[in-house]
Amino acid sequence: AQSVTQPDIHITVSEGASLELRCNYSYGATPYLFWYVQSPGQGLQLLLKYFSGDTLVQGIKGFEAEFKRSQSSFNLRKPSVHWSDAAEYFCAVGAPGQAGTALIFGKGTTLSVSS
Amino acid sequence: NAGVTQTPKFQVLKTGQSMTLQCAQDMNHNSMYWYRQDPGMGLRLIYYSASEGTTDKGEVPNGYNVSRLNKREFSLRLESAAPSQTSVYFCASSDGDSRVSNQPQHFGDGTRLSIL
Numbered sequence: 531a532q533s534v535t536q537p538d539i540h541i542t543v544s545e546g547a548s549l550e551l552r553c554n555y556s557y558g559a560t561p562y563l564f565w566y567v568q569s570p571g572q573g574l575q576l577l578l579k580y581f582s583g584d585t586l587v588q589g590i591k592g593f594e595a596e597f598k599r600s601q602s603s604f605n606l607r608k609p610s611v612h613w614s615d616a617a618e619y620f621c622a623v624g625a626p627g628q629a630g631t632a633l634i635f636g637k638g639t640t641l642s643v644s645s
Numbered sequence: 646n647a648g649v650t651q652t653p654k655f656q657v658l659k660t661g662q663s664m665t666l667q668c669a670q671d672m673n674h675n676s677m678y679w680y681r682q683d684p685g686m687g688l689r690l691i692y693y694s695a696s697e698g699t700t701d702k703g704e705v706p707n708g709y710n711v712s713r714l715n716k717r718e719f720s721l722r723l724e725s726a727a728p729s730q731t732s733v734y735f736c737a738s739s740d741g742d743s744r745v746s747n748q749p750q751h752f753g754d755g756t757r758l759s760i761l
Contacts, residue, residue: 539685564749573649573735573752574688620687632678632703633750637687 532557534623536636543611544644551606551639553621562624563604564633565595569617577619580604591615616643647671649753651736657759658726666721666756668736676739677719678703678750679711681732688735694719726760733757 533556543549555561562581566574578589585597595606604621618640622633652667670677678693680703690703692711700711708730710722719738723730737750 566752571754573754574737574750575752576749579749632676632690632693635680635688637685 532561532623532625532634534621534634534636536619536621536639538639539637540640540642542642542644545613546610549606549608549611549615549641551619551621551641553604553606553636555602555604555621555623557602557623557625559625560599563595563597564622564624565589565593565604565606566620566622566635567591567617568620568638574620577606611641611643613643613645616641649736649738649751651734651753651756653756654754655757657761658723659761660726660728662726662760664723664726664758666723666734666736666758667718668720668753669718670736670738670751671717672738672740672751673716674738674740674751675716676748677713678737678739679709679719679721680735680737681705681730682735682755683732691721691734728760731758731760 535554537552564579565577568574577593578587580587580597588594593608597604618638620638621636624633649670675696679691680688682688689705694700694713697716712720734756736753739748739750
């Protein structure tokens with residue numbers, strides 16, 4: 531069965547600094563990969579997704595993620611963090627072709643931004 | 646641009662009471678999902694519906710029932726609420742068949758449920 535791990539529970543980054551949030555997945559083939567962001571009291575908003583093709587995908591709000599098959603990773607990056615990026619971030623994996631599959635979410639990484 | 650609408654937004658129940666959480670989407674999506682979110686646990690799938698007329702159990706279905714009333718609406722029912730069901734509940738929908746999980750899910754704003 532597929533699974534996803536977000537090794538960092540909480541990260542603090544200075545405003546203007548770069549950001550990388552880690553995501554590792556377990557699946558026998560190439561999965562579908564997603565990053566979502568959740569602001570306090572809100573639902574989840576899709577940042578970006580990867581299905582196939584170019585391994586570097588661009589998302590909304592200046593985020594990007596890179597799929598690395600050899601490392602089973604899909605890390606989220608942003609070159610310069612803004613205070614409004616403080617939120618919880620979830621990586622999710624889907625398994626193409628498996629009957630009855632919905633997304634499996636990681637446990638999330640909380641991002642704090644310091645001034 | 647309503648998207649996915651959940652009602653109510655907040656609810657407090659006593660142990661043993663029953664309640665139905667409502668979810669409606671206006672994006673003409675085929676698939677709908679119910680998740681619960683607990684601190685440090687991420688989102689866990691309770692039930693999902695690949696299409697109108699079908700429902701399937703997810704990771705944590707015990708204590709819950711669902712109804713796919715029509716293509717737009719997917720309700721979650723707690724028949725006899727327990728304190729362990731205190732959580733934030735999210736409904737989501739996606740286009741296409743949920744067996745092909747390449748379609749992103751769109752989420753509602755959640756229902757915060759406390760059971761005393």
